[in-house]
Amino acid sequence: MPEQLIGGCACGAVRYAAEGEPAERALCHCTHCQATSGAPALAWFTVPTDAFRYTAGAPRSYASTPEAVREFCGTCGTQLTFARHNYGGRRIDVTTASLDEPERAPPREHIWTRSRLSWMTALGDLPEQPTDNATAHDRSGSGARDGAD
């Protein structure tokens, strides 16, 4: 685990740095992660709030429930953080895939599996395309997260 985890949103307007080893790393299947991301699940890592800071830009926020706030880039929409009020300001959850190097903080557990989509458990059985196919979306557009894939 690196001493510093850095990342940001897709358009590059909002950047962050997190210090130290994450206390928790999880793939969350809750309905709020699904609804706010449009994705079937979100991977998160958790660090102390005082170990996390924005280094560029400022996120917008959304109360996904009365008990929690999610932050995201107001330009490109990338979801960046989650904090429950009962965290007491002591910890913050950060989206793993917004890291520059998401491979550095892989999930160690599934959480909220009671709302996991049924087809999420059979993903390994799907045919695979190394890049894309006729129906896949295009990741080759402009943006900070351009990559070979």
Ligand SMILES: [Zn+2]
């Ligand atoms: Zn952005």
Ligand SMILES: [Zn+2]
């Ligand atoms: Zn969730």
